[in-house]
Amino acid sequence: MGLGILLEQVPDGDGPWWRMLASGLEWTLMVAALAWILAFALGSVVGVARTTDRRWLVRLGNAYVELFRNIPLIVQFFLWFFVVPGVIPPVKRWVVSVDPLTYQLITAVVCLGLFTSARLAEQVRAGIQSLSRGQRSAGYALGLSQAQTYRYVLLPMAYRIIIPPLTSELMNLIKNTAVAYSIGLTELFFRTREMGEMTFRYFEAFGAATLIYAAIALTSNRVMALLERKVAVPGYIGSAK
Amino acid sequence: MIGDLDLGEIGRTLPYVMAGLQYTVQITIVAAIGGTIFGTLLAMARLSAFKPVALVAAGYVNLMRSIPLLLVIFWFYFLVPVILQSLTGADRPPQIGAERSAYITFILFEAAYFCEIMRAGIQSIPRGQGGAAFALGLGYWPAMRLVILPQAFRNMLPVLLTQTIILFQDVSLVSLLNVTDFVGAATKVAQRDGRVVEMYLFVAIVYLALCSALSFGVRRLQAKIAIIR
Numbered sequence A: 001m002g003l004g005i006l007l008e009q010v011p012d013g014d015g016p017w018w019r020m021l022a023s024g025l026e027w028t029l030m031v032a033a034l035a036w037i038l039a040f041a042l043g044s045v046v047g048v049a050r051t052t053d054r055r056w057l058v059r060l061g062n063a064y065v066e067l068f069r070n071i072p073l074i075v076q077f078f079l080w081f082f083v084v085p086g087v088i089p090p091v092k093r094w095v096v097s098v099d100p101l102t103y104q105l106i107t108a109v110v111c112l113g114l115f116t117s118a119r120l121a122e123q124v125r126a127g128i129q130s131l132s133r134g135q136r137s138a139g140y141a142l143g144l145s146q147a148q149t150y151r152y153v154l155l156p157m158a159y160r161i162i163i164p165p166l167t168s169e170l171m172n173l174i175k176n177t178a179v180a181y182s183i184g185l186t187e188l189f190f191r192t193r194e195m196g197e198m199t200f201r202y203f204e205a206f207g208a209a210t211l212i213y214a215a216i217a218l219t220s221n222r223v224m225a226l227l228e229r230k231v232a233v234p235g236y237i238g239s240a241k
Numbered sequence B: 001m002i003g004d005l006d007l008g009e010i011g012r013t014l015p016y017v018m019a020g021l022q023y024t025v026q027i028t029i030v031a032a033i034g035g036t037i038f039g040t041l042l043a044m045a046r047l048s049a050f051k052p053v054a055l056v057a058a059g060y061v062n063l064m065r066s067i068p069l070l071l072v073i074f075w076f077y078f079l080v081p082v083i084l085q086s087l088t089g090a091d092r093p094p095q096i097g098a099e100r101s102a103y104i105t106f107i108l109f110e111a112a113y114f115c116e117i118m119r120a121g122i123q124s125i126p127r128g129q130g131g132a133a134f135a136l137g138l139g140y141w142p143a144m145r146l147v148i149l150p151q152a153f154r155n156m157l158p159v160l161l162t163q164t165i166i167l168f169q170d171v172s173l174v175s176l177l178n179v180t181d182f183v184g185a186a187t188k189v190a191q192r193d194g195r196v197v198e199m200y201l202f203v204a205i206v207y208l209a210l211c212s213a214l215s216f217g218v219r220r221l222q223a224k225i226a227i228i229r
Helices: A003-007 A019-050 A055-069 A073-087 A089-097 A100-127 A134-141 A148-159 A163-183 A190-201 A202-231 B009-046 B053-066 B069-088 B097-123 B127-135 B139-175 B181-195 B196-225
Strands: none
Touching: A003 A019, A003 A202, A019 A055, A019 A100, A019 A148, A019 A163, A019 A190, A019 A202, A055 B127, A055 B196, A073 A100, A073 A163, A073 B139, A073 B181, A073 B196, A100 A148, A100 A163, A134 A148, A148 A163, A163 A190, A163 A202, A163 B069, A163 B139, A190 A202, A190 B069, A202 B053, A202 B069, B009 B053, B009 B097, B009 B139, B009 B181, B009 B196, B069 B097, B069 B139, B097 B127, B097 B139, B097 B181, B127 B139, B139 B181, B139 B196, B181 B196
8 A cells, every 4th residue: 555656657648646536536526517507407397397286297207207216327328328329310420520528528417417307306396395385375375476486485495495415416416427437438436447457556546536535525515514504594493593 | 210229139138138137136135135234233333322333333334425336346346355365364365256246345335325224213213112121121132123123124114125226226337347237238238239229228128117116116115004103
């Protein structure tokens, strides 16, 4: 064991190994951030759809969540990466026209975004349903439309209540980016394996990656806890006031 | 195009792919049982009044839960032979292969998640239950075994089963170690015959059908065994 290996140069001359891992970390964080934005937007829409009074919307939302929750993530990666271009010719033409790196990045963001959106939809639905019935009625009584009731009454409350589960979903998302290794995206886990294979210093490589992932988990946990305290709804058990 | 799909490919390779599915199911069952047992012990350790034990257990669980499963799988793939070597005092690390080290990986990894479920289960039991057991003269282990754990287990059964469905899906990651699980078998066939689209579509549909049916079953069970308070 010796972490000195991190300072040694990569054989193909791309700088020391620690810089290699750092570039992997950048990719991991970038993919996670983009996927989170996509997941948050889609998850909110689907989550809201599942709480409306339209039967077909609820069913459609439920089917969406079931679909993305019941297929393993790595299989979803293969579906987006191999199957979608294989069965849709325009996608195939687009894939061969773009840079492979771009295609890997887009696949990873779309795949992780949709996968996570199904989980967020479940949390958003639970958050909205945890509100008392009176909140919705109060919105309608004030003359707000259904859309306005969601925008100004239900969602501002629901988002604040579901911050703890959203925290664990965010951490899951960051961990799940490692699966993008399966399509060759050069994220942190990819670089870790590469370092292990080229130097035979697996313990140092995996040890470094473990520390980095643990540090990310700890940081995002702290940041979300801070956010949670900042936006706590006064009068609820979780809030100080 | 859809019209170009060779569905006969699935039929021809079915026995091989199904053997992969069988391996996936085996790992799932072994890891669910082993993980529940080890996870319950971890949960008891986390709730222990003896602080060092509680701290070690919490550290283990938090570490396992903060790193990607893929990293854990690769860690154990390298570590298990080394650990076995130091345990048995052999001259060189035993060649146990990714197929067998995966059993240990999943038991130890899932234990962290089952631990959190069982901890919530134990904490959901009213304090009076433990008090009553001690008042009857039961010691710590009999009180746990006869009074607390059976109730905690019953309360948490739906959550444990849901976690097992997640485990069933997570086993697919071992295919990246070239293990012939369900996904691994499909990948090997797909690459050999150039039939990627057919094989992955088939795998996705089988997972979707199995997991949907299982989670439907869990919801039914949940409604059935819920204790009305």
